[in-house]
Amino acid sequence: MDSVRRKKSRLFGKKAGIASSLILFVWSAIVIFPLWVMFINSFKDRLSIYKNPFWLPEKWNFKNYTNVLKEGNYLVYFRNSFLVVFLSIFIVLVLGSLVAYALANWKGSIPNILYFIFIAGMMLPIRIASIRLLGIMKSIKLINTIWSLLPIYTAMGLPIAVFVLTEYMRQFPKELMEAAHVDGAGRLKILVRVVMPMMRPALATVAIYNLVPFWNDLWFPLIMISEENQKTLLLGVTRLFGQYQTDWSMVLAVLSLSALPVILLYIFMSKQFIKGLTAGALKG
Amino acid sequence: MHSSYNRLEPRGFYWFLYTIPALLVYIFFMAYPLLDSIRLSMYSGTYSNMTFVGLENFRKIFFDSEVSTRYVNALLNTVVFFLYHMLVQNVLGIIFAVLLTQRGKERRNSIYQTIIFIPTTLAILVTGYLWKLILNPVWSKNLLDAIGLSALAQPWLGKESTALTAVSLVSCWQWVGIPMMMFVAALRNISEDIFEAANIEGANRWQVFWRIQLPLIKPVVGIVAILTFVNNFNAFDVVFAMETANGAPGYSTDILGTLFYRVGIAGQHPIGIPNPGLGAAIATITFLMLIAGVIPVLLKTRTKE
Numbered sequence: 001m002d003s004v005r006r007k008k009s010r011l012f013g014k015k016a017g018i019a020s021s022l023i024l025f026v027w028s029a030i031v032i033f034p035l036w037v038m039f040i041n042s043f044k045d046r047l048s049i050y051k052n053p054f055w056l057p058e059k060w061n062f063k064n065y066t067n068v069l070k071e072g073n074y075l076v077y078f079r080n081s082f083l084v085v086f087l088s089i090f091i092v093l094v095l096g097s098l099v100a101y102a103l104a105n106w107k108g109s110i111p112n113i114l115y116f117i118f119i120a121g122m123m124l125p126i127r128i129a130s131i132r133l134l135g136i137m138k139s140i141k142l143i144n145t146i147w148s149l150l151p152i153y154t155a156m157g158l159p160i161a162v163f164v165l166t167e168y169m170r171q172f173p174k175e176l177m178e179a180a181h182v183d184g185a186g187r188l189k190i191l192v193r194v195v196m197p198m199m200r201p202a203l204a205t206v207a208i209y210n211l212v213p214f215w216n217d218l219w220f221p222l223i224m225i226s227e228e229n230q231k232t233l234l235l236g237v238t239r240l241f242g243q244y245q246t247d248w249s250m251v252l253a254v255l256s257l258s259a260l261p262v263i264l265l266y267i268f269m270s271k272q273f274i275k276g277l278t279a280g281a282l283k284g
Numbered sequence: 285m286h287s288s289y290n291r292l293e294p295r296g297f298y299w300f301l302y303t304i305p306a307l308l309v310y311i312f313f314m315a316y317p318l319l320d321s322i323r324l325s326m327y328s329g330t331y332s333n334m335t336f337v338g339l340e341n342f343r344k345i346f347f348d349s350e351v352s353t354r355y356v357n358a359l360l361n362t363v364v365f366f367l368y369h370m371l372v373q374n375v376l377g378i379i380f381a382v383l384l385t386q387r388g389k390e391r392r393n394s395i396y397q398t399i400i401f402i403p404t405t406l407a408i409l410v411t412g413y414l415w416k417l418i419l420n421p422v423w424s425k426n427l428l429d430a431i432g433l434s435a436l437a438q439p440w441l442g443k444e445s446t447a448l449t450a451v452s453l454v455s456c457w458q459w460v461g462i463p464m465m466m467f468v469a470a471l472r473n474i475s476e477d478i479f480e481a482a483n484i485e486g487a488n489r490w491q492v493f494w495r496i497q498l499p500l501i502k503p504v505v506g507i508v509a510i511l512t513f514v515n516n517f518n519a520f521d522v523v524f525a526m527e528t529a530n531g532a533p534g535y536s537t538d539i540l541g542t543l544f545y546r547v548g549i550a551g552q553h554p555i556g557i558p559n560p561g562l563g564a565a566i567a568t569i570t571f572l573m574l575i576a577g578v579i580p581v582l583l584k585t586r587t588k589e
Contacts, residue, residue: 016489020383024396027380030457031399038414054427095306102302110296114303121314123510123578125518127541128567129317131548131560132324135331136317155314158306187298216407218521223549234409241413248417255410266405270398273405274465 038259042252049249064253068240074257076229077236080146084232085214088153089207095154096161096206097199101191103162104169115166121159126152127219137224146232148224153217157210164209168202169195208272215262233258318571325565330557341565355566357535358543361448365539366516368452369459374508376456377463382493384464385471397468404461412525415454416441441526444536451537455522459515463508470504471497506581513577517570520545540570 041049042064044057052058068074099118103111126133133152134143142148172195180190196203221235231239237258244250266273325341327334344351380400384393403411418424425437440450474497482492498505520541523531529545531538546552548563 017386017389020386021392024380024383024392024400027376028396028399031402034411034414034418035402037418050423050426053423095309098302099306102299106296106299108296111299114307117315118306118310121310123514123574124314124318125514125571125574126314126318127518127520128571129314129321130544131564131567132317132321133313134549135560136313138331151309151313154309158310162306212405216409218407218409218524223545234407237407237409237413248423251413251417255414259406259410262405262407263402266402267398270401274397274401274461 035259035263038252038255041249042256044249046247046249049252061249064250065257067250068253068257072240072254073228073231073236074233074240074254077231077233080230081215081233084146084149084153085211088150088157088214089210091150091154092157092161092210093203093206096158096165097191097196097203099158099162100165100169101195103166104172115162118159118162121155122163126156130219130223133220134223144225144227144230146225146230149217149220149232152220153210153214157206157214160209161206164202164206165199168199172198204272205275208269208275212262212273321564322568322571324561325568327561327564328559329561331560334561337561341562342569344562345565345569351562354535354538354543358531358538358540361531361537362517362519362539362541364448365452365455365519366513368449369456369512369516370509372453373456373460374463374512376460377508378467380460380464381467381471382497384468397465400464401461403458406458408455408458408521409525411458412454412522415457416526419450442533444534447527447533447537451522451526454526455519458522462511466504466508467501470501474500506584510578510581513581514574517541517574540566544570 037054040056041053043060043062044052045061045063048057099114103115137143137148176194176198177190180194181187185193216234217232218234218238221232222238225231225235237254240254241251244254324334326336326338328337328340329335345355346352380396384397386393419440421437421439425434428434428437438446440446478496479492482496487495518541519539523529523537523539523542524545527533527537529542529550531542544563544566547558547566548560549558551558
């Protein structure tokens, strides 16, 4: 009787296996299709994307890319985005480590309150404060520069940094810190020389968690920056999209160029990406 | 040994110094602007010339027909947008997660997982623009004709009756990776023994899902619902990319994010001058709705854990 039942459940499993592969395959096709269309059509010219929209170009044409790179200010946008994102993440990691180090070693109820205040920021949508932030940036004269984004992104990134790094520091072996202390190292030095090198994986998680939303942020550049040479990549994409609207192959080259860095990074580090991007919510 | 251990844990004030830089940034660029937005919602006028008007902005939003028509429309669209994400994005997220945690197919699973997550790493502005081109019937008609689906070649983004659905589905396509991965992590935490027991009892896949897996991942369902709620009520980019900040056609895709942008930041047709007080009032109501929505769900899923 038992064996019959087991056979049945296995049979069911086989059918379900085919169905599940089919579902995953179809959805993957739906994911890849637009990206495929974007990429191959960016190598065509203005008219051939209508004649042959979904297959490889008859003649590979790299003009769209050279045009975008030459006249489109693309490299300026890219540099601005890179600078802001890189610096913001760096500041988040430094300030977050300092906080986490303090909260993990500090006894009493104040650190718990501070921890709660920082963590609450994960749920606070900072966009709601946009109008006020606009006023603040005007009064400290950062409006219309990429530097206005730096403190905003830092504030956005701190909650997750405090969350992940404090968890990590709490589990950090006290004996190691103590040994360094006996050797005469100051507490700040212990953080920099002993603790931070060992928590590189946690720092990487925080960095990746923030990388995607900072890089892909449109909202704050849109409301803060109108100066052409201060625009970030995405803000530049909105401009180029309007400018090339009649030439879709150009538009697709712009979109490919802005998607490519992230896709490449993701393909090489997909495990870290997925872990990083879902880190905040798992325990929260 | 003991004394040196104590030296490593000095008085509170020392540790407080470590938190000051972060606290300053956090307070000055997060906490203060959030709270001060609420104060700002009780003022009217332009940035340089503000006068206190009490709750006048809120009265306008709900009772001044010109403002409230737009607001109610945006609120309802946001609710529809949110429901699409709950029903399509999160349900697909659970389905994919269950399929991707099947034992004995680790290689296949990891490939599909990587693919399904790709859009999540891209800017929705970029994918929104991309879908805007693809959904244009001028372009897709040939292919759809060829595979016998000519009926699908329609200006989905140009019709008031379908635009919001199209925009919502693109957003679901984009973000399904996040709930999927959260459910995958939750499902992997379920002990193997339970499945063994269920198998011996003769339970089928369907029963295993409804009676075992779903109840056990309930806390994560709650977190996903909260995240979806918070993100959707702050959404902006996808509508901006596909239907402009006006929520075209005919405000049919206007959501709270785009309305907030037009009223408080960009300035709205026909006046073209931003109204920070009214914008802040719209943001404040969103803020209160988020708090009212998040806290009960948080408490409920926490206690059931």
